[in-house]
Amino acid sequence: MSEHTTLSDLEAAIDNTFATDAQQASVDVVEPGIVTAVETLSMQQALNRALAEVLEENPKALVLGEDVGLLGGVFRITDGLQKQFGEDRVFDTPLAESGILGMSVGLAMAGYHPIPEVQFDGFAYPAINQIVCQVGRMNYRSRGTMPMPITLRVPSFGGIRAPEHHGESLESLFAHVPGLKVVSPSSPNEAYHLLKHAATRPDPVIFMEPKSRYWQKGPVDTSADGYSPEGSRIVREGKHLTLVAWGAMVARCLQVAELAAEDGIDVEVLDLRWLKPIDAEGLAASVAKTRRAVVVHEAPLTSGLGAEVAALITERCFGTLRAPVERVTGFDVPYPSGDLEDEYVPNIDRILFGIQRVLENRRG
């Protein structure tokens, strides 16, 4: 900016970081004509269903990535989609993540809505330059004329006894990048609706799928009646303490809440869902009620998203907090091999200890 930068210039720059709803490319929506119902699906099936519907409804939507076509993805998320929609819309790429994202940027510029897959969390590193310097910035750089409607699916987090690069949690890396939105579903129903939502947005969304939850089944209400994809959601109400989690840690925190109830502690579980933008008001509303908070994530402690959550809660609830916000997280080491991951990922006892420290107002 020039030396004559004004406040309105700065405001315009901020405005251009994200796309506006008006920038959403108009598409001819095919009337689904589906009789809606609640079905029991695994998260893998729910994601597959959502992708099929997005491809059906938006002729500009494309699915690309390593092994997503012929094989149907290593987790079968894209199973059958190439057969159904053809090789022009669901296609395999070379083993080069920078190319997958670079191609997606070009496709987005040309009016498509690419839905690339990076096969595993740890394979996103070779694409970081494209994600940070192109995906996140192109709308800003073009003064709001070139939105990047890219939905980047990343099978994420640990828990499946896989080798290096297959168990990492990159949410704070992505959340730190201006222009990106980041979301993680915690159940089949969330996966279905959040992916359909993300894949119709004009902004780039990093969609972090908790791979350890791919096979767990749950009810999916495809009607979307009363479903809101915005903000966080309370998955269990409680009055003594708020557990904040996302992805696979939500299910674990629900288990912890049931165990805490045996000891007379009524725990609220908040599924953050959007890791950027974070629903600060939802956090504040919950903690204003419970006055205590523990945030749980798999990623390393230092500069993890738990720090951001703790800051947001403290800024809004400092006067009512009974104790500092506690963080129960992975450790500041590379994600370990499968044999050690139960020691690394927050387990039930470590979360219970975190709750205990907050209840006693004792620093970890």
Next chain:
Amino acid sequence: MAEISFPLPDLGEGLIEATVLEWLVAEGEQVERNHPLVEVETTKSAVELPSPQAGKVVKIYGGPGDTIKVGDPLIVFEVPDDTAGIVGTVPKEEAPRRRVRLTAALDDED
């Protein structure tokens, strides 16, 4: 159940095809990983191919004397959905176990 197709790999360096000598499994047969599948002959040698995975054989391509090109389908397996092509293992759903009990007293406002 999911089907996984296994194409004929390049059995040497730069080979383009192989000729089936004898199938060692039949359609409908359940095989374990590394079970011998088929004996094929290339321009370099005759080799026995081990199964790349466990599963039920649902289709085999080519009979004795037939030539298959590298990359063309050789065999199709049927496997359970939750083991299809996965890296790592499917986590077991277990009942939660605890060693820690909560003891803290709550205050008047609780």
